[in-house]
Amino acid sequence: MNYSIETKQLRKAFTSVKKVPGVMGSVKGLFSREKTEKVAVSGLDLEIRPGEFVGFLGPNGAGKTTTIKMLTGIIFPTSGEASVLGFKPSERSPDLLRQIALVMGNRQQLWWDLPARESFTVLQKVYDVPYPDYERRLARLVRDLDLEDKLDQQVRKMSLGERMKCELVAAMLHNPKVVFLDEPTIGLDVVSQQRIRAFLKEFNQAEGCTVVLTSHYMQDVEELCDRVVVINHGDKVYDGTLAALKGQYAPSRRVRVVLSGDAENPPLPQGVRLVESDGPQLLLDVPAEQVARITGQLLQELPVADLSLEEVDIEEIISQLFADSRPNVSRETLAEDPVA
Ligand SMILES: Nc1ncnc2c1ncn2[C@@H]1O[C@H](COP(=O)(O)OP(=O)(O)OP(=O)(O)O)[C@@H](O)[C@H]1O
Ligand SMILES: [Mg+2]
The missing domain is CATH 3.30.70 (Alpha-Beta Plaits)
Structure with a gap:
């Protein structure tokens, strides 16, 4: 089976030097450095098929963003393997980067001082999208996201919702096969959230791209994700349908x-x-x-x-999932209802 995304025992540990406060601490630090290790992702096994829309869930600090960063080649794994469209993300092959997209709700990727249209033109050149294709795609994305009268506005003057929609346009212009969305609807009003959800659903169905979405909004997950992968402390604790998760943990x-x-x-x-x-x-x-x-x-x-x-x-379901300490509930039992 060719998976779009596959990881085997993927692990990321961040090490930092522990600083002892005060002048003496700084002096001591010159001679001996006490290191602390934070395991953000600990041995994640994941298999995602082409076209799947997967919700990647977990509480704050669970390791979601760290995983997405490893899958997009932004940071390197400490150990284990990751493969996206058959490439090793850490090698940052242009052939891979041309086929994936990353949108982070809390990070701006468009040029702040340029009108959105100019950023899009730059991206067309960066990704080498043939001009007629680019024009057609841009027109469609702009129409689907209701941005017709915003294209010539400086990004810095846009509302949060308009900016996020422009980020999505920028991410989708090159027709990516795999899309990573890290909290794309964070802080948006319900109308903008809904619009973005409708767009993502339509886009995934029309293009058949694989989507990995993290969100703390239930509505996003419920409307979009056929499958959810839940992690806590860097460990996978559930992989299956949302319905099965709810049935199990929200009786x-x-x-x-x-x-x-x-x-x-x-x-x-x-x-x-x-x-x-x-x-x-x-x-x-x-x-x-x-x-x-x-x-x-x-x-x-x-x-x-x-x-x-x-x-x-x-x-609430997720916290129940973590609080569940029944001794006979193994990870395998929790994950026994994978998507067929
Ligand atoms: N660069 C870093 N250096 C040290 N620790 C880090 C670094 N990046 C992340 N971490 C730690 O790794 C853990 C996982 O962080 P991560 O950002 O992946 O969580 P998350 O699941 O995306 O959480 P959230 O829902 O809040 O976005 C956290 O404990 C975080 O503090
Ligand atoms: Mg995060």
Whole structure:
């Protein structure tokens, strides 16, 4: 099988010199340096097929960005192997770089003082995209991302959302086969997030490119990713569908109820747990398989003015995944539902 991305025991440890405070510390440091090692990624095995849209999840500091940096050749692995489109990313072959793209939500890659259009022209030359192709692609990307009237505006004067859309245009102009997106929707309003999601979905389907996405927004992951890989402390702790992950780790649902009238401390159906209450508003924890029965019962028995099901929070699921210390749950069991 030819994978777009394959890693074997990929590992990255950062070493830094421990500095003892004060003048004496600096003097001591001249003679002996105490080094500390931080393992950011510890032996990651990953196989991603062409065209897959993979969510790469994990808490802050899990090692997601470090992995993406190794896969794009920005930093070198300490040990292990990585292959992207058959190339070793650390060799930074122009043939590989021409076929991949990286977008980092918290880092600007476009020229700040130039109008976006000029940055795109530079990239056309850098990537050697034939002119008619470039024009066609640019027109399509600009239309899909709603940027028609922004192209001649200096990047520094754009809103965060407009800038991020321009970053995406810049990344996609050369028709990359593998796209790495590191928190592309961070800090954006819901409308911009939605627009970017719709674009990414369409782009992945139309172009068949492989996409690896990190995001702390559940909506991104849910709408886009067929498969999620979860890491913690640099270790893979889950690899499979989001549905299976949710089923396994979110056996309950949250139901928010607003009561009308004066119904303090109402009796709740069996199996329901009150998470919080604020006047007439109640947040309830309900077993997933009983949601239909229990909401029916609530509507019948209580003076309900409004009732809504709340989204399962991916961060909550992930923290449950990490907190899970059942002795018989091995990594293999957690990962037993890989995408077919
Ligand atoms: N250049 C570096 N030198 C030393 N330690 C580093 C360096 N880069 C990252 N780390 C450490 O490696 C770990 C993994 O960091 P990384 O940025 O990969 O996390 P992340 O999963 O992307 O987190 P976030 O969700 O916050 O973006 C962290 O503990 C971080 O402090
Ligand atoms: Mg990161």
